[in-house]
Amino acid sequence: TPPDTIRNFSIIAHIDHGKSTLADRLIQRTGGLTDREMSSQVLDNMDIEKERGITIKAQTVRLSYPAKDGVTYTLNLMDTPGHVDFAYEVSRSLAACEGALLVVDAAQGVEAQTLANVYQSIEHDHEIVPVINKIDLPAAEPEQVRKEIEDVIGIDASQAVLASAKSGIGIDEILEAIVTRIPPPKGDPTAPLKAMLVDSWYDPYLGVVILVRVMAGVLKKGQQVSFMQAGTTHLVDRVGCFRPKIEQLTDLGPGEIGFITAQIKDVAQARVGDTLTDTKRPAAEALPGFKEVQPVVFCGLFPVDANDFEKLRESISKLRLNDASFSFEMETSAALGFGFRCGFLGLLHLEIIQERLTREYDLDLITTAPSVVYQIELTHPDPAGITQIDLHNPADMPDVNKIKTISEPWINATIYVPDEYLGSILKLCQDRRGIQQNLTYVGGRAQATYELPLNEVVFDFYDRLKSLSKGYASFDYQQIGYREGDLVKMSILVNEEPVDALSMIVHRGTAEVRGRGMVERLKELIPRHLFKIPIQAAIGGKVIARETISAMRKDVTAKCYGGDATRKRKLLDKQKKGKAKMREYGSVSIPQEAFIAALRMG
Ligand code: GTP
Numbered sequence: 001t002p003p004d005t006i007r008n009f010s011i012i013a014h015i016d017h018g019k020s021t022l023a024d025r026l027i028q029r030t031g032g033l034t035d036r037e038m039s040s041q042v043l044d045n046m047d048i049e050k051e052r053g054i055t056i057k058a059q060t061v062r063l064s065y066p067a068k069d070g071v072t073y074t075l076n077l078m079d080t081p082g083h084v085d086f087a088y089e090v091s092r093s094l095a096a097c098e099g100a101l102l103v104v105d106a107a108q109g110v111e112a113q114t115l116a117n118v119y120q121s122i123e124h125d126h127e128i129v130p131v132i133n134k135i136d137l138p139a140a141e142p143e144q145v146r147k148e149i150e151d152v153i154g155i156d157a158s159q160a161v162l163a164s165a166k167s168g169i170g171i172d173e174i175l176e177a178i179v180t181r182i183p184p185p186k187g188d189p190t191a192p193l194k195a196m197l198v199d200s201w202y203d204p205y206l207g208v209v210i211l212v213r214v215m216a217g218v219l220k221k222g223q224q225v226s227f228m229q230a231g232t233t234h235l236v237d238r239v240g241c242f243r244p245k246i247e248q249l250t251d252l253g254p255g256e257i258g259f260i261t262a263q264i265k266d267v268a269q270a271r272v273g274d275t276l277t278d279t280k281r282p283a284a285e286a287l288p289g290f291k292e293v294q295p296v297v298f299c300g301l302f303p304v305d306a307n308d309f310e311k312l313r314e315s316i317s318k319l320r321l322n323d324a325s326f327s328f329e330m331e332t333s334a335a336l337g338f339g340f341r342c343g344f345l346g347l348l349h350l351e352i353i354q355e356r357l358t359r360e361y362d363l364d365l366i367t368t369a370p371s372v373v374y375q376i377e378l379t380h381p382d383p384a385g386i387t388q389i390d391l392h393n394p395a396d397m398p399d400v401n402k403i404k405t406i407s408e409p410w411i412n413a414t415i416y417v418p419d420e421y422l423g424s425i426l427k428l429c430q431d432r433r434g435i436q437q438n439l440t441y442v443g444g445r446a447q448a449t450y451e452l453p454l455n456e457v458v459f460d461f462y463d464r465l466k467s468l469s470k471g472y473a474s475f476d477y478q479q480i481g482y483r484e485g486d487l488v489k490m491s492i493l494v495n496e497e498p499v500d501a502l503s504m505i506v507h508r509g510t511a512e513v514r515g516r517g518m519v520e521r522l523k524e525l526i527p528r529h530l531f532k533i534p535i536q537a538a539i540g541g542k543v544i545a546r547e548t549i550s551a552m553r554k555d556v557t558a559k560c561y562g563g564d565a566t567r568k569r570k571l572l573d574k575q576k577k578g579k580a581k582m583r584e585y586g587s588v589s590i591p592q593e594a595f596i597a598a599l600r601m602g
Pocket of ligand 1: 013014016018019020021133134135136137164
């Protein structure tokens with residue numbers, strides 16, 4: 001395909017603004033699928049993938065569009081994951097394109113998520129084509145949204161296409177805009193091969209599939225290619241594209257996007273951002289922007305029923321086949337037994353994995369307090385000569401007198417909120433040690449940017465933000481590096497014994513509030529026993545908060561004084577059932593819900 005007839009673009013949209021619906025329309029209009037095949041959303045539906053051999057994980061579709069100028073163009077629609085946790089994948093997808101459609105809901109306007117992605121797109125020098133979608137809605141205010149795009153994002157929206165993906169309005173205009181406004185890719189076909197690895201996934205039939213964008217040279221079937229970052233070599237056994245059905249090709253030239261397979265066993269070997277080159281005639285240097293993705297949020301996952309441990313191990317290993325970005329290793333906890341310490345790209349990523357384990361693999365899990373990775377500088381080198389350690393688990397915190405400094409990761413957060421909720425959101429940020437950077441108002445809404453410690457955000461910041469704003473606030477963040485902080489390990493003691501799954505690292509300034517909240521909630525969550533149970537929050541040996549669960553006064557069966565045998569048995573059964581969902585901790589039973597509930601801050 002000659003590069004000047006290629007257009008590579010992505011679609012940027014806030015959740016629910018109509019990205020999938022629009023993508024479907026574009027595919028339908030350019031004849032990629034029959035009407036019957038279009039019956040449900042293509043880019044969103046996993047089942048269609050299985051039924052018809054359409055690979056959706058690729059989320060890149062090649063379309064043929066005969067434009068008004070008489071030329072048939074090849075359009076590559078690159079879908080991008082919509083969440084901050086996957087920001088690096090997004091950045092590589094964007095680097096594979098020359099332009100983007102910015103889809104904004106005509107009734108909702110610009111949202112924070114949209115902003116972050118648009119700015120990234122602008123950084124990649126993309127030509128941005130604004131599309132104001134859902135103009136069929138009675139509440140649509142396209143002119144106001146057009147102005148908002150100009151005021152908030154600062155791009156020219158006078159040529160924005162007014163569309164309704166649902167009813168098919170504006171689709172032709174969008175296709176014409178893609179062809180006339182987004183520039184074609186450039187690249188020398190005679191230069192040594194340079195192709196960027198945009199995405200990879202595991203397919204049960206094809207093995208590891210790699211999505212690439214060729215920057216220079218030609219990628220051919222039968223070619224020996226080297227992965228410049230991984231330092232590995234593979235023989236390309238398949239080249240193709242998705243229309244969205246698989247179409248086999250013989251090669252991919254400069255500017256083209258497509259897939260290859262090369263008998264790669266593990267997705268971890270095919271890292272996003274790597275550069276593929278010809279082994280015999282390699283490029284002098286790799287493409288810029290490669291980054292090793294590292295998990296940032298860690299937590300322990302334990303089966304409620306200890307007998308499920310093997311099942312959990314198998315399920316986690318299966319999920320990991322398709323997602324090299326999460327990590328796991330075995331962990332044992334005095335309270336929870338055998339489980340895994342898992343690392344995630346962010347809280348959403350954590351929730352996705354946790355939910356899949358619960359739903360698809362039918363596991364009952366206990367999740368320990370999510371924690372970020374702290375950097376600890378030791379006063380003296382340890383026996384291995386190491387003076388700086390990365391702490392993934394509060395349980396592994398060294399002795400206080402061995403610690404010189406502790407640093408924590410910080411983020412830059414952008415929050416977008418209607419004026420009326422601004423006060424409570426600012427207070428929330430303040431309470432979480434936020435440092436305000438900027439505050440601007442546009443048309444009844446405020447945009448606040450804050451620097452915040454990531455550890456203050458990983459618990460329930462997002463939930464609080466949503467509940468304080470009745471769901472209207474949106475939030476996005478980027479990591480901005482490590483800063484030293486006055487951080488301490490807070491232990492929770494139940495009946496004088498520390499419960500390691502509940503220990504966490506907190507800022508000294510907020511420790512007392514956090515500790516108090518925690519023991520108060522635990523007091524509500526742990527049922528009474530036959531004896532008195534002290535619950536304490538402590539830093540080092542110093543107790544900073546304390547509550548006591550008083551002893552049960554009578555045996556439950558005492559109620560049946562007079563002796564109705566059936567009733568008595570029923571009560572005992574009930575007690576037993578309640579027990580099944582509890583963790584015995586020393587002589588105290590802690591209900592499963594308590595572990596997560598206790599972590600939610602008031
Ligand atoms: P995520 O997949 O959650 O990121 O959302 P999305 O941006 O892909 O949005 P999607 O296409 O799933 O659309 C969200 C909702 O808006 C769906 O219920 C669509 O039917 C509806 N929708 C999309 N486009 C239009 C439109 O032009 N008009 C109207 N009225 N509804 C639309």
